[in-house]
Amino acid sequence: MDLSSYLLVGAVLFVAGVVCMATKRNGIGVLMGVELVLNGANINFVAFANYTRLGLDGQVISLFVIVLAAAEAAVALAIALSFYNNHLTIDVDQANQLQG
Template sequence: MSLGAYLAVSAVLFASGLTCMMTKRHALGVLMGVELILNSACLNLIAFARYTNLGIDGQVFALFVIVIAAAEAAVALAIALNYYNNFLTVDVDRGDELKR
């Protein structure tokens, strides 16, 4: 596969993630969109590391992105569960009720 193919797949992932973030009303749907965007960035880093003279730097950065995404997912899931326990919904439009 060529670099252009990797970039095309990454662009599709990014567009899907952005669409998911913009259209979903539930916090978990928004988080799925964020994960798609982070996976798109990982794919770009690894593809450029393979087709350029970056060496292993792309894989190391991708590993950091994966670790940060896992931590973000854990924290966001804890926030979503706490919000659900308080308001019995995960609708992000009701998030303004947190400004007490």
């Protein structure tokens, strides 16, 4: 397999994640979109690490992405739970109190 097939898989994941973020009304659904986007980027990093001179650096960066995605998911979930405690829903369209 060549590099571009892996990059295309990464592109599909990225686009699916973007669409997921844009269309889902459930807060956790939006979070899943973010995970897809990050994973699409990860596939690109690892593919470049394997096929080009990027080497180990690509794998290191993808490890950082995985770790930071875990941290991001924890914080986002805490926010979602907090929002649910106050509004009894996690519909992101209901989070409009700052509109004034």
